[in-house]
Amino acid sequence: MDARDDATTLTAPDSGAHWSQRYSAAVMDTFGSPxxxxxxxxxxxxxxxxxxxxxxxxxxxxxxALGHAHPTLTAAISAQLGTLGHVSNFFATPTQVALAERLLALAEAPAGSRVFFANSGTEANEAVVKMARRTGRRRVLALEGSFHGRTMGALALTHKPAYREPFEPLPGGVEFLPFGDTDALEAAFAQDGEDVAALVLEPVQGEAGVRALPPGYLALARRLTAESGALLALDEVQSGMGRTGAWLAHQHPRLGGGIRPDVVTLAKGLGGGFPIGAVVAYGEHAATLLGRGQHGTTFGGNPVAAAAGLATIGVIERDxxxxxxxxxxxxxxxxxxxxxxxxxxxxxxxxxxxxxxxxxxxxxxxxxxxxxxxxxxxxxxxxxxxxxxxxxxxxxxxxxxxxxxxxxxxxxxxxx
CATH class of the missing domain: 3.90.1150.10 (Aspartate Aminotransferase, domain 1)
Structure with a gap:
């Protein structure tokens, strides 16, 4: 018996202390002690x-979003898994198509818009980084206090130095603007605005302390990006799917007033607890910025995740x-x-x-x-x-x- 086995016998086998000891011996210490x-x-x-x-x-x-063990969600996941669990994206499934259609409708996306499915928020934001690169422009603007994920591209958009510094150099070209400062936003576009590939914003910064962009900021962002030809990408990973009382936070009259972005990323509440992420690309950007073979995922859009998304949306509407x-x-x-x-x-x-x-x-x-x-x-x-x-x-x-x-x-x- 090794030291680890000795440690786990000090407490009752089913106790929290017992499982915590086993956790510390088996799981990487990236989150600290549970x-x-x-x-x-x-x-x-x-x-x-x-x-x-x-x-x-x-x-x-x-x-x-629906709490734990919601009967409608668990039934939908169980039924789908009992029918068809995974097929890869060489094939389509009815649940995948239906969820994409529902998201386009909820996002009020115009004709020609499309959805890319991922497994998490950071993966969805990786797609945004790729889309920005595909514009051929070199500058990407984000805000101080931003959090967009931990993978390398999403991390480049994330402001907190403690997250960034251990992994530098990160993908370049990202500039951080003071949060909510309209003068700084206008100045960033006044200086070589035609080389701005994308402005990436959270309508509400969750990790920074639930900070909503001030009134008028998103409208100004929409005007400046439209005038310069830059993408306006909204990270709604935390604020989307009903969290603020609107399907998407930027649709809320007190947050965005219904401006139309070019890209929206979703995850978290979309699956009600089942891992899923999504990128909604509006209009022409869906066809021009990510083509065949330029992005992919093994599990993204699998029928079980899509069934979870459809069930979550259905309960939010029904109730x-x-x-x-x-x-x-x-x-x-x-x-x-x-x-x-x-x-x-x-x-x-x-x-x-x-x-x-x-x-x-x-x-x-x-x-x-x-x-x-x-x-x-x-x-x-x-x-x-x-x-x-x-x-x-x-x-x-x-x-x-x-x-x-x-x-x-x-x-x-x-x-x-």
């Missing part, structure tokens, strides 16, 4: 290996979840603000993508206390708690976090 070992879920709740229940207000980072998300999000933000908690500087967001910004860098401690009380939230920045729960969350369940926040010590982080 906070809990989760074994099942139902609706907005999950249970750990020790039998404790948690209200999941992170939903796998805005992924589990009126867009309206529910708008109403609940508005009320929840109002309730959180009305607490007047001295530790809360601001509550912001749209729909069920919400940030609680604290007055001190104690978000990690606040999230830890929430976990101990059976609530999962995400400290996405030192002073920011992110809420991205399932779209099926009820007002009563949201109120559990509101009550927790009201009890949070005013001097959190400074107690003796």
């Amino acid at each position: 906070q809990r070992v989760l074994v099942r879920g139902e609706g907005p709740y999950v249970w750990d290996a020790d039998g404790n229940r948690y209200l999941d207000l992170l939903a796998g980072i805005a992924v589990n 009126g979840l867009l309206a529910h998300v708008r109403a609940l999000g508005d009320q929840w933000r109002a309730d959180l603000t009305a607490l007047g908690h001295p530790l809360v500087r601001e509550v912001r967001g749209e729909g069920l993508l919400i940030a609680v910004e604290l007055t001190a860098p104690v978000a990690a401690e606040a999230a830890s206390r929430a976990l101990e009380e059976g609530i999962i939230v995400n400290p996405c920045a030192p002073s920011v708690l992110r809420l991205a729960p399932p779209l099926i969350l009820t007002a009563e369940q949201a109120g559990q976090f509101t009550a927790f926040l009201s009890r949070l010590p005013h001097d959190l982080g400074t107690e003796a």
Whole structure:
């Protein structure tokens, strides 16, 4: 028996500590130690290996749009897998075609638009990098605070130095502009604007603390890119698929006002928990920027993932979840603000993508206390708690976090 076997016998075989020990011995340490070992879920709740229940207000980072083990989603995945699971993209399947058609309709894409399926958000954004290169122009503009993924092309669009620096040199040509600064945006196009290949934006920056672009920014971005012939690419990986109360955040009147981009990337909530990503290319760009043999994927658009996407969209429509998300999000933000908690500087967001910004860098401690009380939230920045729960969350369940926040010590982080 080796040392690893000795370690795993120190705790009960089915306990969270037991599985954590095995995790640390078998899984690469890219995410750090797991906070809990989760074994099942139902609706907005999950249970750990020790039998404790948690209200999941992170939903796998805005992924589990319908919560856990939703009967319609699980039935669709099971039925498809029992019929046809994978065939490669040398062949088509009805579910793949049907999902592409649904996405084009939801995106309000004009005739000639097309969809490319991937497996994740970062892969979808890799396609955007390739599309930008295909324009023949050399400059790609992104924003400070951006997060577009961890693969090399998507990482080049991601601003955080800690993510970028270990892997440099990255694909070149990317310039970062100050977040939400319209003067800087205009200046970037005034200087050699005809060499800008693409402007890549998140309508709401999730990883940076749920920061929505200011009113008018997307409209200006659309005008400048159209005038210069550059692509306007919107990363809706986190903000799309109903998360803000609109199918896509840029369609929301308070976020984008319905501007039409050239490319949109999707993932996370699209599959309701099943891995899938998508690129929606609008109009002529679908035919001119990625042709046969210029991009590909083995698993992208497989019939099981497509069935998951169709089922997720179907439940959102059937159950009126867009309206529910708008109403609940508005009320929840109002309730959180009305607490007047001295530790809360601001509550912001749209729909069920919400940030609680604290007055001190104690978000990690606040999230830890929430976990101990059976609530999962995400400290996405030192002073920011992110809420991205399932779209099926009820007002009563949201109120559990509101009550927790009201009890949070005013001097959190400074107690003796």
